[in-house]
Amino acid sequence: MIQVALLQTDIHFKEPLRNFETVGGLFEEAMAARQKPDVVILPEDWSCGFSQEMFHHMADFIEPEGGPSVSFLRDLARRHRVWVVGGSIGTQFSDGKMRNTTFLIDREGNIAGDYSKTHLYSDMDEDLPYSQGDRNAVFETEWGKVAFMICYDIRFCELSRGYALEGAEALIVTSNFPNPRLNHWKTLLTARAIENQMFVIACNRVGTSPMGSYFGHSLVIDPFGEILAEGGEKQEIVTAQVDFSAVKTIRETIHMFRDRQPHLYSRALLTPNTLQEERREALRRLSER
Numbered sequence: 001m002i003q004v005a006l007l008q009t010d011i012h013f014k015e016p017l018r019n020f021e022t023v024g025g026l027f028e029e030a031m032a033a034r035q036k037p038d039v040v041i042l043p044e045d046w047s048c049g050f051s052q053e054m055f056h057h058m059a060d061f062i063e064p065e066g067g068p069s070v071s072f073l074r075d076l077a078r079r080h081r082v083w084v085v086g087g088s089i090g091t092q093f094s095d096g097k098m099r100n101t102t103f104l105i106d107r108e109g110n111i112a113g114d115y116s117k118t119h120l121y122s123d124m125d126e127d128l129p130y131s132q133g134d135r136n137a138v139f140e141t142e143w144g145k146v147a148f149m150i151c152y153d154i155r156f157c158e159l160s161r162g163y164a165l166e167g168a169e170a171l172i173v174t175s176n177f178p179n180p181r182l183n184h185w186k187t188l189l190t191a192r193a194i195e196n197q198m199f200v201i202a203c204n205r206v207g208t209s210p211m212g213s214y215f216g217h218s219l220v221i222d223p224f225g226e227i228l229a230e231g232g233e234k235q236e237i238v239t240a241q242v243d244f245s246a247v248k249t250i251r252e253t254i255h256m257f258r259d260r261q262p263h264l265y266s267r268a269l270l271t272p273n274t275l276q277e278e279r280r281e282a283l284r285r286l287s288e289r
């Protein structure tokens with residue numbers, strides 16, 4: 001059984017120092033609770049916000065590997081001896097590529113893994129500066145096997161099914177999911193939990209950015225699809241106890257993984273996405289102008 005704390009923060013666009021202060025304050029509050037968390041989770045782009053403007057001016061937002069945001073979180077993890085899922089941080093890696101990346105930090109402050117957003121939100125031009133992540137790993141922790149999604153990723157059930165087949169017991173989601181799509185948020189996350197028989201632990205932000213406003217409603221959903229905790233629409237810490245043995249219980253009750261028929265599923269799932277090829281071609285032509 002572990003205790004999770006989701007910091008549902010109000011992110012101030014382009015104001016990292018102010019956001020560090022908010023996260024630092026909420027972190028102390030979470031750690032002072034009677035039930036100390038084992039893992040603290042932050043929203044997507046917790047240190048600077050998410051908007052189209054950002055994707056056209058990345059120099060103002062991007063951090064190098066080991067930059068100030070991840071160093072700040074590693075220090076908090078080490079000081080409080082707690083795991084941290086570092087929301088996401090726009091990071092330029094040593095291969096020169098920029099990615100929207102979540103860092104998993106252990107109790108000693110070491111980076112135990114990272115996940116870069118697979119599905120970039122092209123309707124907001126997120127795919128202009130960023131490269132998609134291509135290492136969709138499941139990570140073994142002292143509390144269970146976990147995998148990650150970032151915001152828009154939750155619309156793509158194939159990714160979470162792959163994680164479940166690789167043994168993930170919990171899907172941790174970090175988000176800037178905006179109004180008016182609360183219905184999508186709750187429905188998609190609940191579906192991901194039920195269809196994969198795993199926990200979904202999803203941290204969303206509140207407040208506003210140039211892109212719009214955010215409804216919060218961070219969620220902890222068990223593998224039966226029951227909501228264990230849900231945030232409101234204000235800045236707050238959402239907590240829940242997560243008992244990973246529930247995954248075994250549901251998987252031994254309804255044998256979905258035994259009954260799958262992958263050879264009968266559409267071959268279209270594996271054929272290349274031609275719409276994406278078209279988008280890449282259009283962007284290439286634009287860059288040549």
Ligand SMILES: NC(=O)CCC(=O)C(=O)O
Binds near residue numbers: 050153175177
């Ligand atoms: N930050 C995001 O990926 C936004 C995604 C979104 O608005 C949606 O899926 O709806």
